[in-house]
Amino acid sequence: MHHLSGHRNVVAIKGAYEDQLYVHIVMELCAGGELFDRIIQRGHYSERKAAELTRIIVGVVEACHSLGVMHRDLKPENFLLANKDDDLSLKAIDFGLSVFFKPGQIFTDVVGSPYYVAPEVLCKKYGPEADVWTAGVILYILLSGVPPFWAETQQGIFDAVLKGVIDFDSEPWPVISDSAKDLITRMLNPRPAERLTAHEVLCHPWIRDQGVAPDRPLDTAVLSRIKQFSAMNKLKKMALRVIAESLSEEEIAGLKEMFQTMDADNSGAITYDELKEGLRKYGSTLKDTEIRDLMDAVGRGQQWDH
Numbered sequence: 614m615h616h617l618s619g620h621r622n623v624v625a626i627k628g629a630y631e632d633q634l635y636v637h638i639v640m641e642l643c644a645g646g647e648l649f650d651r652i653i654q655r656g657h658y659s660e661r662k663a664a665e666l667t668r669i670i671v672g673v674v675e676a677c678h679s680l681g682v683m684h685r686d687l688k689p690e691n692f693l694l695a696n697k698d699d700d701l702s703l704k705a706i707d708f709g710l711s712v713f714f715k716p717g718q719i720f721t722d723v724v725g726s727p728y729y730v731a732p733e734v735l736c737k738k739y740g741p742e743a744d745v746w747t748a749g750v751i752l753y754i755l756l757s758g759v760p761p762f763w764a765e766t767q768q769g770i771f772d773a774v775l776k777g778v779i780d781f782d783s784e785p786w787p788v789i790s791d792s793a794k795d796l797i798t799r800m801l802n803p804r805p806a807e808r809l810t811a812h813e814v815l816c817h818p819w820i821r822d823q824g825v826a827p828d829r830p831l832d833t834a835v836l837s838r839i840k841q842f843s844a845m846n847k848l849k850k851m852a853l854r855v856i857a858e859s860l861s862e863e864e865i866a867g868l869k870e871m872f873q874t875m876d877a878d879n880s881g882a883i884t885y886d887e888l889k890e891g892l893r894k895y896g897s898t899l900k901d902t903e904i905r906d907l908m909d910a911v912g913r914g915q916q917w918d919h
Contacts, residue, residue, distance in 0.1 A: 616680050617708075622673050624693070624704040643704055645694025649843035652755075653836055655700070660793055663755040664819055664826035666703065670751060671820070673705045674744045675811035683720075683740070686710040687747040688729050689754065690846060714741060727770045728760040733805050735771055742805035745814065749800025753779075756789055756831070758838025761801065777803040785832045792819040793826065 617623045625641040645651065648666065652658055670692065677684055686707060695702035710724045721737040723730075731746035733739040753761040761780065762773035779801055780786070781794050796819045802808040809817070818825045889901065 616682060617676060620673070620676050622669050622703055622705060623676070624706045640706075641695065641704065643693035643695050643706070645697035645699070645702060647843070648689050648692045648694070648703065649839055651694055651697070651700065653840050653843070656836075658831050658836055659828045660756065660790060660819075660826040660831065661828040662700075663752065663831075664793075664824065665700070666755060667748070667752045668815065668820050668822070669701070669703045670705075671745075671748050671811050671814045674748055675815060677711070678741050678744070678811055681713050681715065682708075682711055683714050684708065684711050684744050684747075685724050686726065686729075687744060687751065688726050689751055689843070727767050728762065730771070730774060731805075732775050732777060732803050735775060740805065742808050742810075745800055745808055745811055746805075748811075748814070749797055752793075752800065753797055754839070754842065756793060756797075756835070757783075757785060758835045758842060760842070761797075777801070785835055788832070790819065790825070790827055792817075796820060 627639040630637045691707045693704050729747040729750045731743035734743050764770045796817045799809045
């Protein structure tokens with residue numbers, strides 16, 4: 614992050630302080646919230662807005678690569694807004710998995726988040742091209758509300774990534790511009806050597822400022838899916854936090870049983886009251902309104918299937 618200091622779309626380090634036990638890093642306040650939350654609140658959403666956001670995200674990737682830095686954990690949750698009223702105040706955060714690289718250097722450690730990981734990372738032979746793949750996944754989500762490679766399990770997601778089949782037939786893709794689909798296809802090329810570089814992405818007609826991306830509103834279903842996808846990620850994080858703070862390793866192995874225990878009536882779905890009571894038993898400090906908001910956001914309303 615120090616090497617990227619001064620970039621308008623990278624969170625700034627304000628200071629570092631060390632005591633006997635820890636190093637405390639003070640960073641720029643990002644009061645505008647997460648990227649997806651802003652998209653949902655904004656209402657009007659189009660390909661042009663998605664292009665604007667992608668231009669910022671890929672601009673950060675280009676800046677990183679020009680300085681010999683590979684981020685390795687790009688995802689929508691790692692982009693925050695410094696100002697809730699300014700969409701251009703997007704800031705990249707969380708460089709915990711970032712590494713310096715040299716031209717031609719090969720990395721073998723598997724890192725990143727399942728939905729966003731590049732196939733060559735899973736094959737343990739990758740370089741900075743993996744960041745462009747991840748940005749392509751983010752773009753796909755920005756235009757459809759769902760990840761391009763999806764499954765019920767982590768291994769299933771990895772298998773889908775390795776197959777590399779991109780769905781451009783389901784809604785809303787029939788009405789998405791050919792230029793957008795062309796860019797995604799080039800960013801999600803399974804062969805890293807043939808994939809666009811970050812600079813080439815920024816030169817693509819769809820993504821350029823005042824480019825060909827249309828400004829007509831996308832279907833409201835896209836916003837609904839973005840809302841659901843974002844909420845499910847938050848719910849998973851909260852569940853992991855509760856588990857990590859309250860369960861032993863043996864109990865973590867019994868996660869399925871934990872959810873079955875919450876399902877008091879054995880219906881195969883967890884209601885608001887069951888989730889509330891189950892989380893309370895496991896030491897959750899979530900407020901009732903937070904639990905309700907999560908269930909509403911994932912589109913279940915009164916119950917959550919498991």
